[in-house]
Structure formats: C-alpha cells, structure tokens
Amino acid sequence: MKFVDEVKIHVKSGDGGRGCLSFRREKFIPLGGPNGGDGGNGGNVWFRVDNSLSTLLDFRYKVHYKAERGAHGMGKNCHGKGGEDLYISVPPGTLIYDDDSGELLADLTEKGQEILLLKGGMGGRGNARFATSTNRAPRHVQPGIPGEERNLRLQLKLLADVGLVGMPNAGKSTLISVVSAARPKIADYPFTTLIPNLGVVSYGGYKSFVMADIPGLIKGASEGHGLGTRFLRHVERTNLFLHLVDISSMQEGDPIENFETINHELERHDPELLAKLQFVVLTKQDITEVREKQQELIPYFEQRGYQVFCISAVTGEGTRPLVEAVGLELERLRQASDSETTLELP
16 A cells, blocks of 8 residues: 555535525415525535554545535525535544645544534525515525635654664564565665564563554755655654664664764754653664674663664564564553643642
8 A cells, every 4th residue: 555644635615505596385374475485505524543544545546625506595494405525535643734724623542533624505595594584585595605715735754652763674574574464575775664664572471562663764864855854744753762773784873873973853843842752772783793792882872871682583583572672662651641730620
C-alpha cells in the first residue's frame, strides 16, 4: 500500500431545499389557502477516525466531497426530505487544517472520534408559513441557505509510543522486523526505507506498544535534505526514542558525530523533541570490531545520562532486554501522566 501522509481536498455541506409556493385547490373548497411546504435541511459533513486506515491514500483518487442537499418543499404542506450527512473516514493521527487560512480545525487521535466540521444549509420556508390574518394568500417563499464549503489540508502524524531514529543503515528496519510483525524493506544501501513503518511489539506476556521506524534523518533533514521534514513530524507524538547508532566500519562518519547530528536535527525541527526520553542502542553486535569498539563509546553516552543497550538485530542478541526496558519505561511514563492529570482536576 502506498503511504500518503498529506493531501488537499474540497468539502461542501448540503444546500438547504427551497420552500414551495402552492395553494390548496380542491372541488367544493373555495379559497383553500396556501399549503406550500418547507425545504429540507442540507446534510452535514463529519470526519471520523477509522482504526483500519493507516494512510490518506484514498484522498488522492477523490478530491471533492459533497453532502446531500435537502429536497425542495412540496404542495399539501409536504416538507422536503433532509439531506443525508456525509461521513469521511480518516486514520488516527489526522490533523485537519483550513488550507486557505492555515487554521487547525481538528486533531483526530482517538478510536471512533467524530467531529462535525461543516454544517448543512437550512431549508427555506414555504408560503404556508407566511399566511396571516391580513395576508391570506402569500406568494413569498424562502430559498434554501447554501451549505458551507472549505478547502482542507489533511496531514497525518503517526501515533506511536516509540520512535526509531538514527542515520540511514543504522539497523532501524531490521530491528522493527525482528521485534514485531512489520516487514519493511531491508537492504545494504542508504534510504532503503522510504516510508514510516509501524509495528506492534509485545512484552511482559500480554502487553504491547507501537513502534515506528522513521526514515530520512540525515544532516540537514530539518531543512528538507534527504527525505527531510516530510517524515520528521511523525516523531512528534512518540513518548520515547530509540536512537540507533552504528559503530561498525560500514557506517560513514564518526558514530558520536552522527549521534549528535541526529539530535541537532530533532532539536531544529522541534526543541521539545530533545526533552523526550531517549535510549541509545548500539547495533550490529554480531560484528567483532563492534564488540571491541563499544566499550570505548558506552561511557560517553552514560556520562550524558543516556541508558545504553547493545544489540544485534540479526541474531536477536539483546533485543528482548531492550523491549522489556522500553515497555516498563512506557508504563512509568503513563502512570506519571495519569498522576499529573489527576492533580490538575479541581
């Protein structure tokens, strides 16, 4: 499935139906009077979260969305039928912006969450509504009120508990393929991963968390280099980072310099990202030179307050302790968040 995380669409709610101009004309009933019915209200436009969706791909093939208009009023005081509401399904993590003003209209994150975004137009009144003691044959009706319409920009930010960051070929895709059922493309060249990959990771027997492999982080990513800012926004919702560092000779550049470069790009994109908890993961422990070199690097990270894990995603060495540590840390973060929420309640 093609991954699409930003689209522009045009949405319009239903127009209100026109009121009817009609008079009662029946045998033996002279001067029957007005009996024109009201028009129906136009349909509303709703957006709702569908957890079975993970991309905005469908919006590439259909750009214009319009709710049903209300039916016109009819004679014999028959009111027009109201238009059906239009429900547009989006994946969790979708942000809805007004494309003209840039205003954020909705942030849809919860399963089954719905929001009324455009209200349908009101139906017009028929001439029966305007009959008075001094105007018994009104010929005035109201047209329906047009529905609202907007140009919208939908932007998807993946919802994940853990984000994998690091230089290309640091082993992110291999790790997520080992600890979850995700099957990303894996190869020995940079930018193998062109789209974010999500995987559900089990720990503690029956618990789980969602891990996201974020591609395209290199020097200058915050300015658009590589895959740039296209995917940097997907790390904004994560609670914890696993920063994968490749210290083998296959990785270009100094490992510490690469580590600081990625953190610098995260900070330039959003300073709050560096406030998130970050575990350092030294990868490719199945290579002898890595085992020899890691002892020189571990003190550098520990002195700066990082918890360090050494793994080999190929052999599975160290992956289970890493997963368990991440799961326990996420539980601690959730409990701390719940406690803060409770304290804020009046």
